[in-house]
Amino acid sequence: MRRVGVFICHCGTNIAATVDCQKVAEAAKSFPGVVFSMDYKYMCSDPGQAVIKEAIKTHNLNRVVVASCTPRMHEPTFRKTLAGAGMNPYLFEMTNLREQCSWVHSDKEKATEKAIDLVKMSVAKVQKNRELFPDYIPINKKALVIGGGIAGMQAALDIADAGYKVTLVEREPTIGGKMPMLDKTFPTMDCSACISTPKMVDVAQHPNIELMSFSEVQEVNGFIGNFDVKIKKKAKYVDYSKCTGCGLCETKCPKKVPNEYDLGMGVRPSIYKPFAQAVPSKPIIDAKNCRKLVNGKCGVCAKVCPTGAVNYEDRDEIISDTFGAIVMATGYDLFKWEGAYGEYGYGKFPDVITGLQFERMVNASGPTGGKIIRPSDGEEPKTVAFIKCVGSRDPLKGKITCSRACCMYTAKHAHQVLDKISESKAYVFYMDVRTVGKGYEEFYENTLHDKAVYVRGRVSKIYQEGKKLILKAEDTLSCKAIQVKADLVVLATAMVPSAGSRELAQIVGFLPDLNGWYQEAHPKLRPVETPTGGVFLAGTCQGPKDIPDSVAQAGAAAAKVMGLFSNEQLETNPMTAKVNETICSGCGTCAPLCPYKAIQLIDVQERVHGKFVERKVAHVNNGLCQGCGACTVACRPGAIDLQGYQNDQILEEVDALWAW
Amino acid sequence: MGVVENNWEPKILAFCCNWCSYSGADLAGLNRMQYPENIRILRVPCSARVNPQYVLRAFMRGADGVLVAGCHPGDCHYSTGNYYTRRRFLLMQLFLEYNGVDPQRFQARWISGAEAGKFKTTVTKLCEEIKASGPNRKLRDAK
Ligand SMILES: Cc1cc2nc3c(=O)[nH]c(=O)nc-3n(C[C@H](O)[C@H](O)[C@H](O)COP(=O)(O)OP(=O)(O)OC[C@H]3O[C@@H](n4cnc5c(N)ncnc54)[C@H](O)[C@@H]3O)c2cc1C
Numbered sequence: 001m002r003r004v005g006v007f008i009c010h011c012g013t014n015i016a017a018t019v020d021c022q023k024v025a026e027a028a029k030s031f032p033g034v035v036f037s038m039d040y041k042y043m044c045s046d047p048g049q050a051v052i053k054e055a056i057k058t059h060n061l062n063r064v065v066v067a068s069c070t071p072r073m074h075e076p077t078f079r080k081t082l083a084g085a086g087m088n089p090y091l092f093e094m095t096n097l098r099e100q101c102s103w104v105h106s107d108k109e110k111a112t113e114k115a116i117d118l119v120k121m122s123v124a125k126v127q128k129n130r131e132l133f134p135d136y137i138p139i140n141k142k143a144l145v146i147g148g149g150i151a152g153m154q155a156a157l158d159i160a161d162a163g164y165k166v167t168l169v170e171r172e173p174t175i176g177g178k179m180p181m182l183d184k185t186f187p188t189m190d191c192s193a194c195i196s197t198p199k200m201v202d203v204a205q206h207p208n209i210e211l212m213s214f215s216e217v218q219e220v221n222g223f224i225g226n227f228d229v230k231i232k233k234k235a236k237y238v239d240y241s242k243c244t245g246c247g248l249c250e251t252k253c254p255k256k257v258p259n260e261y262d263l264g265m266g267v268r269p270s271i272y273k274p275f276a277q278a279v280p281s282k283p284i285i286d287a288k289n290c291r292k293l294v295n296g297k298c299g300v301c302a303k304v305c306p307t308g309a310v311n312y313e314d315r316d317e318i319i320s321d322t323f324g325a326i327v328m329a330t331g332y333d334l335f336k337w338e339g340a341y342g343e344y345g346y347g348k349f350p351d352v353i354t355g356l357q358f359e360r361m362v363n364a365s366g367p368t369g370g371k372i373i374r375p376s377d378g379e380e381p382k383t384v385a386f387i388k389c390v391g392s393r394d395p396l397k398g399k400i401t402c403s404r405a406c407c408m409y410t411a412k413h414a415h416q417v418l419d420k421i422s423e424s425k426a427y428v429f430y431m432d433v434r435t436v437g438k439g440y441e442e443f444y445e446n447t448l449h450d451k452a453v454y455v456r457g458r459v460s461k462i463y464q465e466g467k468k469l470i471l472k473a474e475d476t477l478s479c480k481a482i483q484v485k486a487d488l489v490v491l492a493t494a495m496v497p498s499a500g501s502r503e504l505a506q507i508v509g510f511l512p513d514l515n516g517w518y519q520e521a522h523p524k525l526r527p528v529e530t531p532t533g534g535v536f537l538a539g540t541c542q543g544p545k546d547i548p549d550s551v552a553q554a555g556a557a558a559a560k561v562m563g564l565f566s567n568e569q570l571e572t573n574p575m576t577a578k579v580n581e582t583i584c585s586g587c588g589t590c591a592p593l594c595p596y597k598a599i600q601l602i603d604v605q606e607r608v609h610g611k612f613v614e615r616k617v618a619h620v621n622n623g624l625c626q627g628c629g630a631c632t633v634a635c636r637p638g639a640i641d642l643q644g645y646q647n648d649q650i651l652e653e654v655d656a657l658w659a660w
Numbered sequence: 661m662g663v664v665e666n667n668w669e670p671k672i673l674a675f676c677c678n679w680c681s682y683s684g685a686d687l688a689g690l691n692r693m694q695y696p697e698n699i700r701i702l703r704v705p706c707s708a709r710v711n712p713q714y715v716l717r718a719f720m721r722g723a724d725g726v727l728v729a730g731c732h733p734g735d736c737h738y739s740t741g742n743y744y745t746r747r748r749f750l751l752m753q754l755f756l757e758y759n760g761v762d763p764q765r766f767q768a769r770w771i772s773g774a775e776a777g778k779f780k781t782t783v784t785k786l787c788e789e790i791k792a793s794g795p796n797r798k799l800r801d802a803k
Contacts, residue, residue, distance in 0.1 A: 070686045071703070072678075099689030100701050104780075110697040117671075117700055511739065519739065531739045575705070595739045628738035629709030633748065645705060650714055653702055657673065658721035 002033035002127050005061040006119060007052055009043035009068030011098055018102040020112040024067065027116045031123045031660065035059055043068050044077055052078070053085040062087070063126045067095035067119050088131035090574065090644065093122040117657060124656030128649040132574035135622050139225040140324040141565045144169065146217055146504070149177020151539020151550040152329030153199050158558030159327075160208035164565050167210045167321065168203060169217055169231055174278035176200050177331050181261065181356065183363040183370075184416070185547060186408045187443040193277065193365065200279040213280055218318065220326070220508045223623035224534030225570050227323045235314040237285035237293070238271070242309035245281040247273075249301035249310065257289045259367070263357045265375065266367030271301045271310075276365060285310070325534045325561045326508060328518055329554065330501050332540040335391035335398055335494035343461045344387070344491065350376040351469055352462065352489040355409055362416050372420060374488055377467070381487030384417045385427045385471050386410045387459050391494030393431060398494050401515055404544040406492035407434045411444045413490060414452040426452040427484050429459050429473055437548065455482065462489060495544040508535055509597045509624075517543045528557040532596055533624070536560050575644035576625035577632060579618045583639035586616035590631035590640055598624035599631060670724035670790040672699050674783065675714070676771075677707045679737035681729035683773035693780040696787040699727075706730065707768070708741030712752045715766060719756070719799040725765045725790040727783070732770040742770065761798045764789065 006028040010016035021039040028037040036059040042048050043066055055061060064087070066078050071094040079089035095118045105111040141164050145156045148170030156168045168175065179185075180200070182192035203209055212231060219230040253269030261274040268274075270289040273281065291298035292312055302310040334356060338347030345352055351374045353361075364370035374381050388410050391398030407430070414426040433454070435441045448454065459473045471484045497516035505512050510532040513519040518541045521529040528537050536557040539550035564570075581604060591599040602619040605612050618640065620631075629642040641647055676682040682703050688695070704710055707730025715726050728749060730742040745768060753763040767786060771778050 070689075072683060072686060096686075096701070096703075099686040103689035103692055104695055105697050106694060107697065114697045114700070121700065121702065521739075522737070523735070593744070595741075626738060628706040628741050629704070630706065630738065630741050630744055633708060633711045633744070642705070642709060645709055647711065647713070650702065650704070650711075651717055654673065654714055654718050654723075655721060657671065657700060657718075658723070 002063055003035045003059065003061050004031075004033040004063040004065060004123055004126060005052070005055050005059060006031075006034055006037040006065045006123065007043055007055075007067065008037070008039040008119070009048070009066065009097070010039065010041045011068060012041065015068070015097050015102040018105055018108055018111045019097060019115045020108060023112055024115045024119055028119050028123065031120060033063065033127050034123060036061060044074050049077075049081045049084075052081050056082070056085040056087060062091060063129065064092045065095060065119065065122045065126050066092070067097045067115070067122065069098040070096045070100070088133075090132035091126070091129050093126040093129065095119050095122040120656045120660055121653040124652040124660070125649045128646060128652050130643070132643055134574045135572040136569045137225050137572060137623055138569050139565060139567055140322050141165070142167070142321075142323050143325045143327060143561050143565075144217075144227070144229055144321075144323040145327045145329055147177070147329035147331055147539070147541065148175030148203070148211075148213070149329060149331040149539060149550075150179045150196060150199070150547055151331065151541075151554040152177070152327070153203050154551050154554035155327045155329060155538045155558045155561075156203055156209050157199070157206065158555055159561050160206045162558075162562045162565075163208070164562070165208050165210070167212060167323070169212045169215050171214065171216045172274065173214050173236075173284045174200075174274045174280070175203060175211065175213060176279065178356070179547060180275070180277065181363070182359045183366075184412065186412045187437065187439040189412070193363075197277040197279075200277070204279045211280065212319075214284055217504065217507060222322075223621060224564070225324045226623070227326055227534065229321055229323055231319045231321065233317045233319060235287065235316050237287065237290070237311055237314045238283055239309045239311050239314075240280065240282050242307045243282045244307055245283075246306065247283075248304050248306065250283055252300050252304045254298065254300060255289055255291050257286070262360045262367040263354070265357060265360060325536065325564055327536045327538050327557050327561065328504075328508070328530070328541050329538040330498045330504060330541040332495040332544065333498045335496050337390050337398075337491055337493050340397040341390060343459070344390070344489070345462055349462065349464060349469060349489075350374075351381075351487065352491065355406065355413065355490055355492045358413055358490045362420070372417065372488070379487070380421055382421065382423065383425045383427070383484070383486045384414075384488045384490060385469075385484055385486040386414055386429065386490045386492065388428065388430045388492045389458075389494075390491040391496075392492075399496060399515060401494070401544065402434065403492075403495040404434070405495070405546045408437070408440055408443065408546065410490075410492050411447040411452075415447045415450050418450040418452060427471075427486070428452055428454045429471070430454060430456060431458065437546065495540060498541065501541060508532070510535060511595065517541065528553055528560060531626075533626070534564065572622050573627055575627045575642065576622050577620045577627070577629065577640050577642050579620055580639045580641070581617045583637045584617040585637050585639070586618065587636060588616075588618070589634050589636065590618050593630050593634050594625075595628070595630070596624045596626055598626075668795060670698050670787065670795065671722070672725040672727065672783075672786060672790060673718045673723045674699050674701045674727040674729060675704050675707065675710045676701050677730040677737070677741075678703055678705050680731035680735070680773050681707075681769075681771040681779065684771045684775050684779040687773065687776035688779045691776050693776060695780045695784050698787045698790075699783045706736070706738050706741040707745040708738070710745065710748075712748060712755070715752060716799070719761060719765070719796060722796065722800050724796045725767070725786060727786060728768045729771050729779075729782070730768070732772055735772065759799065761796070762793060765793065765796060
């Protein structure tokens with residue numbers, strides 16, 4: 001027997017001024033199942049709640065409807081009231097009489113009529129409410145950070161400083177990402193390595209951080225609080241417990257190959273650290289190029305190693321661990337312009353380089369020792385042309401997105417050319433100049449004062465004439481075709497999601513956005529969370545940004561992790577999807593619809609004619625399900641229902657409006 | 661179409677998603693925006709929770725119009741729910757038309773939690789349109 005109690009709130013005069021609350025309470029008495037109904041000045045006040053508790057006892061209520069303000073305001077309050085009276089808090093419905101009735105209407109008669117209808121709907125629904133119970137899941141207070149650029153390092157340090165364990169997984173032999181590759185950073189022009197390498201050392205030395213370099217995440221199962229993760233430690237061929245990082249092996253290795261860290265502008269040995277201040281400060285063997293590993297001949301490094309750390313038999317190793325939260329910080333790559341921009345020579349002119357190559361060149365520890373040169377002949381260029389938006393804001397050849405850092409780093413590069421090379425000229429071809437950060441506009445103004453020539457227009461063609469590169473463009477401000485003879489051309493290539501980031505998102509269990517960047521749960525209100533509980537975002541993996549923004553976002557992601565870890569256990573929302581296994585046909589239509597990967601097909605055994613048979617049915621993981629209900633509508637046999645918003649509840653509401 | 665009773669007022673059911681449209685409606689209230697009383701809001705977690713069956717049931721019971729309102733495409737709280745809604749809505753309109761119901765009686769709209777004004781104008785306009793079309797008699801249960 002349903003015994004429904006209905007409580008109509010006046011909210012002072014907020015509701016009572018336009019809705020005849022007494023009349024509504026009176027009308028409710030005739031609704032099916034209602035055994036008690038009353039109106040009261042402030043239902044949410046302490047005495048108001050006491051009235052509800054009292055009525056639950058005296059009238060033996062087993063369902064409660066409160067008609068007052070929006071449930072987005074006081075639903076939790078009244079659920080607690082029910083719990084306080086010993087009832088299951090989900091045997092409750094709330095009618096929105098204030099925001100969606102009294103405040104938006106003025107005709108008292110019509111508003112009252114509508115209020116009666118709204119209460120009717122709630123009474124109808126509450127009849128079908130079932131007791132619901134949250135699950136409690138323990139939280140494993142250890143965080144996994146994927147990607148060791150400035151964003152990943154910052155997030156790891158912040159979480160570790162709060163006293164929680166962190167594992168930082170970086171796929172390259174060193175952490176640091178792009179930042180230590182840069183020379184100086186806008187807008188302050190402080191030395192990039194000087195501010196990033198100490199952070200790298202902090203990460204390596206932090207007692208709460210386990211650094212796993214040259215490693216990749218292979219598999220993620222589970223959910224918020226309890227992610228089971230498999231990490232592949234790629235073979236380094238150097239035993240880090242023995243290696244002291246003395247570097248002798250590197251100097252003796254006979255096989256030199258182009259250095260990735262310098263973007264092919266210098267060489268490195270086959271046993272190598274990417275750069276002098278790499279962290280960990282120990283080498284790996286590049287198995288593709290090592291003579292010993294390729295054809296068995298050589299072995300010099302093992303011979304010279306004073307501690308016997310070189311191990312040619314090393315193999316990849318899979319490590320399993322459990323984490324409570326995951327921070328994605330996989331950064332960005334640069335757009336491969338060579339395949340797309342024929343007008344800039346498809347990469348066949350050696351003196352057309354990228355912004356990052358320029359950074360390595362002006363960097364004192366880079367391949368040229370800080371000298372800006374033409375890669376073709378090593379001469380100092382006098383005229384340098386910069387082209388912005390190569391692959392950015394160009395949906396035809398590249399990406400529709402703005403890469404956000406290029407306007408600023410190109411202003412920086414132009415300034416560096418004018419500063420370092422006497423009597424030099426710098427031309428900057430641009431679409432717009434976007435200087436949104438603090439101190440950025442001033443920085444750009446300074447570059448203009450340095451006499452950099454800004455030309456608004458895209459370069460339509462580059463060709464070689466003798467030693468010069470000729471750039472043809474239109475100055476769209478004066479509407480004139482112009483031509484610039486340059487010695488060096490620097491392209492500001494677009495930021496794109498880092499290689500493999502889509503696959504990694506799939507492994508972790510969320511979807512990237514249309515452009516491949518990691519999608520935040522809400523663009524304004526949940527900018528560092530993914531839609532998947534317990535997975536957070538830091539840095540450029542979420543979208544192009546500069547270092548200050550990457551660091552700020554990393555701190556925010558760390559704060560979210562700390563907030564999560566400050567709880568012992570997590571109460572799950574019981575309003576999740578539930579499968580009726582008897583009806584489920586195991587077709588699997590629901591599984592790919594779920595944005596949270598919460599549905600899996602599992603095997604169940606059942607007895608049919610005395611024999612055990614196995615069949616597949618859908619199973620919802622309560623830790624992952626967020627209760628959207630998308631699966632329920634797609635279910636052909638109607639086997640999945642959403643608890644708290646069940647089909648029979650909603651249909652009852654609809655029926656009540658017309659059939660009661 | 662039969663004779664419309666003198667002071668007939670349509671009754672319109674609006675399924676609003678909790679995160680955008682329902683809170684947009686709440687904001688309209690906070691701002692004391694006025695709109696017709698004909699609308700009855702039914703809260704669902706996501707517009708993708710709206711089973712076409714509910715829409716059909718509403719028309720069968722006598723709803724004069726049905727609105728499904730969700731977050732803007734791309735802004736869904738559950739990331740992709742409203743894309744399903746969009747497709748289901750188009751199919752449902754065809755289905756209603758096939759059954760002789762004016763498909764304009766069934767509408768889907770994207771209203772964010774900030775768009776109180778859009779909520780008000782949407783329901784006001786819908787009420788006017790439904791009023792002009794008269795009561796729904798097509799699918800109504802025989803009584
Ligand atoms: C030419 C140039 C100049 C710039 N100059 C400036 C400047 O002066 N000032 C400024 O503020 N910004 C500048 N920027 C922007 C700056 O580089 C970025 O904002 C910053 O480096 C972003 O840091 P991040 O940690 O997000 O990404 P990244 O630095 O890209 O780091 C990502 C890390 O994740 C690792 N990783 C990727 N995938 C995986 C995986 N699957 N598993 C494990 N690890 C993975 C990568 O190896 C890398 O170490 C410049 C950018 C360019 C291109």
